[in-house]
Amino acid sequence: MIDIHNHILPAVDDGAKSPEMALAMLQEAVNQGVEHLVLTPHLYEADIIKSTKDWKNNIEEASETVLSLVKEHELPIEISIAAEVRYQDMLPIILEELDVLIGDKYLLLEFSFISVPNNLERIIYDITQKGIIPIIAHPERIKPWQQDPTQIAELINMGCPTQLDIGSFMGTLGPSSEKLANFLFDRDAVHIVGSDSHNTESRTLYTKPGYNWLTDRYGKEYADLLLKINPAKILSGEHVEVYPVDLRPVNSSWKNKIMNIFKT
Numbered sequence: 001m002i003d004i005h006n007h008i009l010p011a012v013d014d015g016a017k018s019p020e021m022a023l024a025m026l027q028e029a030v031n032q033g034v035e036h037l038v039l040t041p042h043l044y045e046a047d048i049i050k051s052t053k054d055w056k057n058n059i060e061e062a063s064e065t066v067l068s069l070v071k072e073h074e075l076p077i078e079i080s081i082a083a084e085v086r087y088q089d090m091l092p093i094i095l096e097e098l099d100v101l102i103g104d105k106y107l108l109l110e111f112s113f114i115s116v117p118n119n120l121e122r123i124i125y126d127i128t129q130k131g132i133i134p135i136i137a138h139p140e141r142i143k144p145w146q147q148d149p150t151q152i153a154e155l156i157n158m159g160c161p162t163q164l165d166i167g168s169f170m171g172t173l174g175p176s177s178e179k180l181a182n183f184l185f186d187r188d189a190v191h192i193v194g195s196d197s198h199n200t201e202s203r204t205l206y207t208k209p210g211y212n213w214l215t216d217r218y219g220k221e222y223a224d225l226l227l228k229i230n231p232a233k234i235l236s237g238e239h240v241e242v243y244p245v246d247l248r249p250v251n252s253s254w255k256n257k258i259m260n261i262f263k264t
């Protein structure tokens with residue numbers, strides 16, 4: 001399996017606090033059958049407000065630590081480095097000055113959990129015009145979309161794959177995230193799942209249980225698509241199939257159907 005979203009790089013964000021914790025997370029990934037990790041530290045506006053240089057240096061240093069841990073402990077796992085970029089005004093500078101893409105093409109893009117920009121479609125359009133495909137990180141955890149998921153459909157219909165957190169559908173990230181995650185699965189609006197692992201306690205790696213959950217509910221083929229096939233395509237910059245979806249609520253109760261007949 002391939003995990004394209006986690007916070008294992010030590011001491012660069014709210015993820016692994018130390019090389020020791022990073023090592024424990026790497027070993028957990030190996031134990032669960034992960035063969036390739038794309039490390040995606042948070043990149044907020046505050047991280048680069050003065051310049052992009054400090055962030056770049058921190059990431060390079062932490063990456064060297066992880067790569068030497070992998071070598072020293074002979075872990076059978078491949079490592080790539082990207083970022084989870086919070087949407088911000090500095091995005092054009094980030095894309096120009098920093099190596100944040102996965103497979104030279106995909107941008108793991110997250111939005112604030114409490115508000116999304118009004119001109120979201122324009123923002124996504126501008127990014128795609130640069131030949132970059134945004135992956136919408138954990139849409140099921142964004143509060144405005146929990147209340148109205150139709151905007152997620154607009155982004156998917158512009159060609160953006162969605163990445164759900166395994167914890168959301170396993171129920172460890174709260175009932176609202178779980179509810180929207182299930183709704184997105186039911187509407188075939190999920191393209192990748194990731195661990196979004198932050199530590200070895202409250203936000204641990206659930207890749208294997210997540211794979212089993214998907215297999216039990218939707219079958220092995222679908223579990224493979226979300227945790228092996230699509231992540232592999234993203235890593236190599238290949239096209240991921242993103243079919244149009246409709247996320248408008250379907251009101252199927254008999255009472256409402258009868259009411260609608262009388263209204264017309």
Ligand SMILES: [Fe+2]
Pocket residue numbers: 005006007084196
């Ligand atoms: Fe994350």
